[in-house]
Amino acid sequence: MENYTVKEGKTAAIISYITVFGTIIAFFMNNSKKNSFTSFHIRQMIGIFLLTMINKYIVYDFLGTTASYVAFILIAILWVIGFIGAVKGEEKLVPYVGQQFQNWFKNF
Template identity: 75%
Template sequence: MENQTVNEGKTMAIISYITIIGTIIAFIMNSSKKNSFASFHIRQMIGIFLLSMINKYLIYDFLGSTAGWIVGVIIFVFWIIGFIGAVKGEEKLVPAVGEHFQNWFQGI
């Protein structure tokens, strides 16, 4: 990835990992002048957020708190991997599902 693209999108990429509100702010900031690096991380964070909602409303309710806690730890590790990638200026896919997030949300 081009260094200038990373530098221009790094702030938006980092902001996207600060709760869903940060993701919305980064999405709005990125909508006027598309930056591929920021878009990559926004897509990753939207996917991580959706996983956390599935965990909260489905796994905890139907499989129990232990399963929900385990999945929650895995989602937190995904968040850390994405956040560190944004800080380092890397397009690091979240394990197992990151490629799907890029395909599902490619309009962003």
């Protein structure tokens, strides 16, 4: 990836990892002038957010508190990996589900 593309999109990529509101802000920041680095991290964060909602509304309700805590820890690890990748300027897929996030949300 070009260093200029990373440098130009790094701020919005980092913002995308700061809650769902950060993802929305980064989406609009990236909307006018598409940056592939920012788009990559927005897609990763949309996927992580959806995993969080699945954990909150499905895992917790049907499998209980313990399963939800374990899932939360795993999701938090995915978030940290994605955030560190954005800070370092890398397009690092989150383990196991990162490629699916890129395919599912390729329009973002």
